[in-house]
Amino acid sequence: MDDPYARSAEYMDILIADAWGLFAPGLVEALSGLSGETDVTVDLGAGTGRGVETICAALPDNSPVLAVEPSPTLRAVLLARAHGDAHLRARVTVSPTDALNTPLPERIRALVAMNMIGHLSPDDRRELWRRIVPRLIPGGRVILNLSPPTRPVGITRSRMASSSVGDLTYEGWASAEVAGEHRVRWHMTYLVQRAEGRPVSEVTVDYDWWVMDEAELSKELTEHGLTTRQVGHPDAGLYVAIRTGGQLRHQD
Ligand SMILES: C[S@@+](CC[C@H](N)C(=O)[O-])C[C@H]1O[C@@H](n2cnc3c(N)ncnc32)[C@H](O)[C@@H]1O
Structure with missing residues (x-):
């Protein structure tokens, strides 16, 4: 899979x-x-x-x-x-x-x-x-x-979640585009940062989602x-x- x-x-x-x-x-x-x-x-x-x-x-x-x-x-x-x-x-x-x-x-x-x-x-x-x-x-x-969107529409990039563990902050960002009659494609970015936004790592993931x-x-x-x-x-x-x-x- x-x-x-x-x-x-x-x-x-x-x-x-x-x-x-x-x-x-x-x-x-x-x-x-x-x-x-x-x-x-x-x-x-x-x-x-x-x-x-x-x-x-x-x-x-x-x-x-x-x-x-x-x-x-x-x-x-x-x-x-x-x-x-x-x-x-x-x-x-x-x-x-x-x-x-x-x-x-x-x-x-x-x-x-x-x-x-x-x-x-x-x-x-x-x-x-x-x-x-x-x-x-x-x-x-x-x-x-x-979970929204429940119709196939685009979603502007925004921060979905954030959490800190020790010295690092973890953020999940997401946007979506229409990928079909009943489907969107999510573009996810996971950012790990030190204090004052100094980057540690960035991972991007795309996947389709049926709505x-x-x-x-x-x-x-x-x-x-x-x-x-x-x-x-x-x-x-x-x-x-x-x-x-x-x-x-x-x-x-
Ligand atoms: C966003 S996560 C949600 C996990 C958990 N249910 C929760 O709410 O915290 C989506 C989950 O669906 C699982 N998944 C994806 N495709 C699947 C499939 N065909 N059958 C069963 N689980 C699947 C993923 O591996 C992942 O664990």
């Missing part, structure tokens, strides 16, 4: 930390009232594990989590986070696979896909829902966020029998899609 995070992975955890201050309460709300305590919650594209931490804190101690992460560099941080905390270590399984190739459990309590759905094309998403939805337990859910808005998401998931609603702080762009009633439909 072509890993868009190969060169930026070292910055991801510290630069996404503030955003998780917004996402975590919404994710906790989206997970509330789930049945099937011992069924698996899947965190797809788990990154460095901030979502895994939030899921484990929100669900009972006997609820297992499958953290799927294709990027070896991000997975190293994820595995270290899971290993370093006794509560996570006992219940988090880290899978070195991707959305469409990961072996799935028979029964899925929730599928969490935070800050990652734009990596999947519309065809890949359809295939994902086709695999996931029949395995969702009644009341099971898909939880994901749509959709709330109406498109809702329509797509309705076709798979899920009912979608917004959850959490409106700025988080977070949605929960619930499978109401019915039996498990997975037959493999």
Whole structure:
């Protein structure tokens, strides 16, 4: 797999930390009232594990989590986070696979896909829902966020995140251009600086991102029998899609 995070992975955890201050309460709300305590919650594209931490804190101690992460560099941080905390270590399984190739459990309590759905094309998403939805337990859910832009438009370069560790400051800058009918191309720059802006290093990364808005998401998931609603702080762009009633439909 072509890993868009190969060169930026070292910055991801510290630069996404503030955003998780917004996402975590919404994710906790989206997970509330789930049945099937011992069924698996899947965190797809788990990154460095901030979502895994939030899921484990929100669900009972006997609820297992499958953290799927294709990027070896991000997975190293994820595995270290899971290993370093006794509560996570006992219940988090880290899978070195991707959305469409990961072996799935028979029964899925929730599928969490935070800050990652734009990596999947519309065809890949359809295939994902086709695999996931029949395995969702009644009341099971898909939880994901749509990050702006939700339409294919250009975005002017701006600083997305900044954090300091010791003597160094880490900044993530981003701009986007239209790359297709449902796609933008992000141009990311990661700057490391000493005091007074003296540069230490600069890494640039480009990757494509599939965009959709709330109406498109809702329509797509309705076709798979899920009912979608917004959850959490409106700025988080977070949605929960619930499978109401019915039996498990997975037959493999
Ligand atoms: C912006 S990061 C978000 C990480 C994490 N979910 C978070 O919010 O902190 C996007 C993640 O999606 C993962 N990813 C990219 N393509 C993927 C795919 N086809 N299947 C599963 N994960 C994928 C990346 O490796 C990365 O971990």
